[in-house]
Amino acid sequence: MTDATAHADTQQHHPVKLYLTVWVWLFILSACSYFVDYVGVQGLLRWSLIILFMLLKAGLIVAIFMHMAWERLTLIYAILLPPLLILVFVAIMVAESNYTLLTRVMNFASGT
Numbered sequence: 001m002t003d004a005t006a007h008a009d010t011q012q013h014h015p016v017k018l019y020l021t022v023w024v025w026l027f028i029l030s031a032c033s034y035f036v037d038y039v040g041v042q043g044l045l046r047w048s049l050i051i052l053f054m055l056l057k058a059g060l061i062v063a064i065f066m067h068m069a070w071e072r073l074t075l076i077y078a079i080l081l082p083p084l085l086i087l088v089f090v091a092i093m094v095a096e097s098n099y100t101l102l103t104r105v106m107n108f109a110s111g112t
């Protein structure tokens with residue numbers, strides 16, 4: 001058995017029904033998003049619903065079409081690690097902004 005044949009035998013094929021189901025769910029979520037605009041929901045509820053539907057669609061696309069539902073380590077590195085790093089950088093910026101504010105308050109208070 002050649003290396004190419006061995007690789008072809010170990011590939012996992014997903015049923016077409018799975019992809020069709022995902023496409024139907026993407027259509028339903030898009031319709032719900034458009035329905036929010038059609039009904040005329042306003043304010044924070046409107047944007048919360050639109051973002052919820054957008055995140056659900058993105059999650060379906062990433063999990064199924066990018067095959068991340070079957071690769072746990074890839075999911076961690078590609079989806080969970082970047083937002084975690086962004087939160088760390090935001091925390092660093094918050095700490096630095098508090099230090100800057102404290103320095104300004106101390107300097108301006110002592111100058112008057």
